[in-house]
Amino acid sequence: MPALAHHAPAAELADRLTRAEAACAQRGARLTDIRRTVLELILQAGEPIGAYALLDRLKDKSGQGKPPTVYRALDFLLAQGLIHRVERLNAFVGCHEEADHPHPVQFLICGECGNVAEFEDQAIGTAVATIASRSGFVVKRSIVEVEGVCAECATLAAG
Secondary structure, X not given: OOEEOOOOXXXXXXXXXXXXXXXXXXXXXXXXXXXXXXXXXXXXXXXXXXXXXXXXXXXXXXXXXXXXXXXXXXXXXXXXXXXXXXHHHOEEEEOOOOOOOOOOEEEEEEXXXXXXXXXXXXXXXXXXXXXXXXXXXXXXXXXXXXXXXXXXXXXXXXX
């Protein structure tokens, strides 16, 4: 079952931030205070969140923050595979697993409530790689976004 974007409880949030810091250190990168705070805000959001909403929350939390600061932190977090960008929504979500990065990812996006479920189906990743290789294309990043209606919204509409 796909992992829905959700608000992380405090213990889970602390654990994810600790694992993120360790993963960065293992790769020779540094999760600075601002990068950690932006990651924390994304994980706390419980839904895909845009850069300017992050900026507002950063200002509320620390009293500081400018667009370049947020964008640099987002670029770093994306490069480290700690978050994903949901292109359709122009928003960001935390990566749901500790996988090698970059990894192929798929999103189910509910057009009713805005929920985003992340999953990784190896068959889809293999199909994309196969199609790409037929034309000599080299895949560097694979994100598949599927729009529809989640089970909860479908049940509400039917009820």
